[in-house]
Amino acid sequence: MHDSIYQHGDDLVITQRTPVSDSVVELTLQRGNGGRLPDWAPGAHIDLILPSGRVRQYSLCGDRWQAHQYRVAVQRDPRGSGGSQEIHDQLRVGDRVRFGGPRNNFRLAPATEYRFIAGGIGITPLLPMIQQAEHLNILWRLLYLGRDQRRMAYRQLASRYSNQVTVHTSGHGHRASVKQWLGTPDPHTLVYACGPEHLLDALPDECAVLPPSQLRLERFSSPLADVPVSRESFDIVLSRSGRRITAKSSDSVVNVLSDAGIDVITSCSRGVCGTCEVGVIEGRVDHRDALLDDDERSRNDCMFPCVSRSLSDSLVLDL
Amino acid sequence: MTSLAASRCPFSGATGAPSSSADGPATHEAPRIASTAAVVDVDPFDEAVLANPHPMHEQLREAGRDLVYLPQYDTYAVARYEVVRETLENWQDFASGAGVGLSNFNREEPWRAPSLLLEADPPRHDAPRAALEKILGPRRLRHYESGWMDTAHRLVDSLLGQGIGSTRELDAVTAISEVYPLQVFPDAVGLTQGGLENLLPYGNFAFNAFGPRNRLVTDEMESIKPVMAWVAQQCPREALSAEGFGADIWARTDHRDLTEEQAPMIVRSLLTAGVDTTVYGISAVLYHLASNPEQYQRLRNDPSLVRRAFEEALRLESPVQTFFRTTTREVSIGGTTLPTDQKVLMFLGAANRDPRRWENPDAFDLDRNPSGHVAFGSGIHQCAGQHVARLEAACILIALLERVEHLEFAAAPERKINNTLLGWASLPLRLHTT
Ligand code: FES
Numbered sequence: 001m002h003d004s005i006y007q008h009g010d011d012l013v014i015t016q017r018t019p020v021s022d023s024v025v026e027l028t029l030q031r032g033n034g035g036r037l038p039d040w041a042p043g044a045h046i047d048l049i050l051p052s053g054r055v056r057q058y059s060l061c062g063d064r065w066q067a068h069q070y071r072v073a074v075q076r077d078p079r080g081s082g083g084s085q086e087i088h089d090q091l092r093v094g095d096r097v098r099f100g101g102p103r104n105n106f107r108l109a110p111a112t113e114y115r116f117i118a119g120g121i122g123i124t125p126l127l128p129m130i131q132q133a134e135h136l137n138i139l140w141r142l143l144y145l146g147r148d149q150r151r152m153a154y155r156q157l158a159s160r161y162s163n164q165v166t167v168h169t170s171g172h173g174h175r176a177s178v179k180q181w182l183g184t185p186d187p188h189t190l191v192y193a194c195g196p197e198h199l200l201d202a203l204p205d206e207c208a209v210l211p212p213s214q215l216r217l218e219r220f221s222s223p224l225a226d227v228p229v230s231r232e233s234f235d236i237v238l239s240r241s242g243r244r245i246t247a248k249s250s251d252s253v254v255n256v257l258s259d260a261g262i263d264v265i266t267s268c269s270r271g272v273c274g275t276c277e278v279g280v281i282e283g284r285v286d287h288r289d290a291l292l293d294d295d296e297r298s299r300n301d302c303m304f305p306c307v308s309r310s311l312s313d314s315l316v317l318d319l
Numbered sequence: 320m321t322s323l324a325a326s327r328c329p330f331s332g333a334t335g336a337p338s339s340s341a342d343g344p345a346t347h348e349a350p351r352i353a354s355t356a357a358v359v360d361v362d363p364f365d366e367a368v369l370a371n372p373h374p375m376h377e378q379l380r381e382a383g384r385d386l387v388y389l390p391q392y393d394t395y396a397v398a399r400y401e402v403v404r405e406t407l408e409n410w411q412d413f414a415s416g417a418g419v420g421l422s423n424f425n426r427e428e429p430w431r432a433p434s435l436l437l438e439a440d441p442p443r444h445d446a447p448r449a450a451l452e453k454i455l456g457p458r459r460l461r462h463y464e465s466g467w468m469d470t471a472h473r474l475v476d477s478l479l480g481q482g483i484g485s486t487r488e489l490d491a492v493t494a495i496s497e498v499y500p501l502q503v504f505p506d507a508v509g510l511t512q513g514g515l516e517n518l519l520p521y522g523n524f525a526f527n528a529f530g531p532r533n534r535l536v537t538d539e540m541e542s543i544k545p546v547m548a549w550v551a552q553q554c555p556r557e558a559l560s561a562e563g564f565g566a567d568i569w570a571r572t573d574h575r576d577l578t579e580e581q582a583p584m585i586v587r588s589l590l591t592a593g594v595d596t597t598v599y600g601i602s603a604v605l606y607h608l609a610s611n612p613e614q615y616q617r618l619r620n621d622p623s624l625v626r627r628a629f630e631e632a633l634r635l636e637s638p639v640q641t642f643f644r645t646t647t648r649e650v651s652i653g654g655t656t657l658p659t660d661q662k663v664l665m666f667l668g669a670a671n672r673d674p675r676r677w678e679n680p681d682a683f684d685l686d687r688n689p690s691g692h693v694a695f696g697s698g699i700h701q702c703a704g705q706h707v708a709r710l711e712a713a714c715i716l717i718a719l720l721e722r723v724e725h726l727e728f729a730a731a732p733e734r735k736i737n738n739t740l741l742g743w744a745s746l747p748l749r750l751h752t753t
Binding site: 036039041042064065066067104107108109110111132135136190213214258263264265266267268269273274275277291296302 | 446449458689695
């Protein structure tokens with residue numbers, strides 16, 4: 001029996017599109033039926049599967065107390081491989097994208113004080129962290145670095161929290177001293193930084209005053225970022241019986257199996273709880289769950305068929 | 320939105336409270352308020368109801384609305400599948416931080432320091448939850464699987480003897496359900512100091528304490544104190560072995576993912592929620608298999624159905640029957656607006672037998688796909704130990720299936736009474752071995 005409300009698809013509709021700087025557009029995304037989206041915590045990102053099949057990761061920068069929408073902010077990158085340009089040039093309000101996750105490699109751990117360092121669009125995962133620190137009444141400061149004021153999104157933070165936010169632009173040649181800004185922090189301080197490679201690479205030295213476990217970095221690029229998702233159908237092969245079932249790329253594997261008379265037990269149907277895990281013997285999984293980290297994904301030995309599909313033409317499952 | 324002043328007590332427009340009568344459900348809808356909760360004058364914590372809650376569940380589900388009002392506790396309740404699941408998942412509107420029992424921590428002192436998991440909301444809930452999810456996740460548990468399977472085989476062999484073709488009578492609760500989890504779980508946590516006999520009374524008390532201060536709670540008030548002291552002694556890093564769930568929790572403090580104040584509290588959560596629940600879950604599946612011999616044969620013929628058998632038993636029995644939430648703001652359920660800081664009682668057991676969601680809901684049926692039952696909850700507070708429970712149940716069931724040709728009741732089973740848990744004090748079984 002399918003339960004209509006809890007067998008969610010992974011389609012999102014763009015319900016708002018707001019420029020938040022000269023080069024950054026913020027998208028608000030909701031389910032077509034307005035339903036609840038999977039829960040997330042600051043530091044989480046989702047995979048967006050664009051109409052072209054490109055898959056890109058974006059940090060969630062909205063408000064987790066609004067359970068029915070996600071927000072992401074996308075910087076146009078003329079030198080990138082086309083994902084950001086597709087979003088800027090082609091995606092309009094009402095268009096649909098698919099999503100995976102949310103996943104979180106950048107969790108906000110408990111601390112007595114937070115120091116946030118944003119380089120450019122690296123501000124996005126830090127926004128919900130700031131909201132959360134405010135909520136918990138924990139001291140925080142933000143160093144917001146960019147090349148050019150006009151390209152920096154959410155600059156209003158600086159006026160809203162003028163005592164806590166330091167904005168520094170390098171447009172005129174001089175670079176910011178993170179070391180100076182950090183000073184001598186409370187020993188239980190955690191530093192969270194997101195930005196371009198050259199910024200993050202310099203931080204362990206700049207933050208040497210704190211032990212390495214107190215510096216948390218989020219890099220933009222994921223090793224799995226550039227796998228295009230097929231729009232075609234794929235085959236599911238059941239290793240124990242040798243049976244072969246064809247799935248449309250838009251079907252959930254759980255539903256395809258169930259239509260073929262094979263019930264996988266699910267609970268959340270959202271890739272969150274881990275109940276439906278199935279072993280993968282051959283084939284490349286299009287992972288869309290919130291459970292596996294990048295290493296576990298690339299091992300390719302299991303999948304969560306309530307949300308995940310296939311990148312290869314066939315997927316041999318331990319069923 | 321409906322005006323709230325009137326609907327907080329749905330009786331405000333009525334002349335008197337209805338009383339229950341033997342020949343019909345005591346339900347009606349309060350007059351004059353356009354849309355309001357159905358009033359059902361039942362006491363879910365009455366001992367006779369706790370022993371057999373299903374008729375009351377039906378009354379709550381069929382009272383005509385998604386939202387029910389229980390005058391005796393001045394509490395709202397939900398019992399239909401969809402609204403229970405929605406309430407479970409909607410942590411933004413329905414908080415756990417004010418306690419998941421009847422007592423409202425915003426106004427009353429809890430009996431112990433609140434749990435960082437069960438009785439906490441985001442953001443405070445985030446780090447403890449993330450830690451436990453990984454530590455108790457299916458991939459980590461694989462490490463324990465063969466050891467737990469061996470222990471299950473040893474237990475079953477010791478109960479049945481080596482002989483073949485014999486018959487054994489035993490009480491499955493005291494011989495299997497209360498034994499097996501204690502043989503594997505405390506070890507996996509890393510308890511080293513003995514005193515394991517404290518675990519069941521502790522869990523039993525904690526689950527009673529979610530209900531009202533009735534006899535089930537007050538009778539144990541004194542005897543629980545040394546048990547609480549024992550539990551507290553098991554949680555520091557030095558008390559735990561170098562490997563295990565407890566050590567894994569503490570290791571997170573080295574990486575600053577948890578604080579040193581949080582770690583012992585999270586170990587305590589394992590000890591509170593990790594034993595009684597699995598005991599009750601194993602009893603549930605044994606009860607339903609003994610009650611349905613043809614389903615037991617199906618399972619014997621196809622042991623790959625063990626997981627489904629366990630889930631189906633959890634659906635029917637719902638060892639954890641109820642939890643409360645507390646509204647964080649005005650919230651509307653089924654057209655009725657609840658005020659802020661209002662307790663809402665969720666009947667998981669009623670949702671799991673809601674005919675709106677399940678065909679032939681009272682049947683134990685291995686042809687059914689029990690996916691989506693809410694016996695483990697749903698959403699951010701969904702049981703963090705669910706994979707532990709499943710693995711324990713699968714191991715002991717597989718070991719039994721290998722040796723037991725069929726099983727039947729040797730005498731009538733007896734209910735155990737707890738304010739929150741539904742289970743068995745005694746399951747006298749006759750086991751015929753191969
Ligand atoms: S059902 Fe929860 S992860 Fe698939």
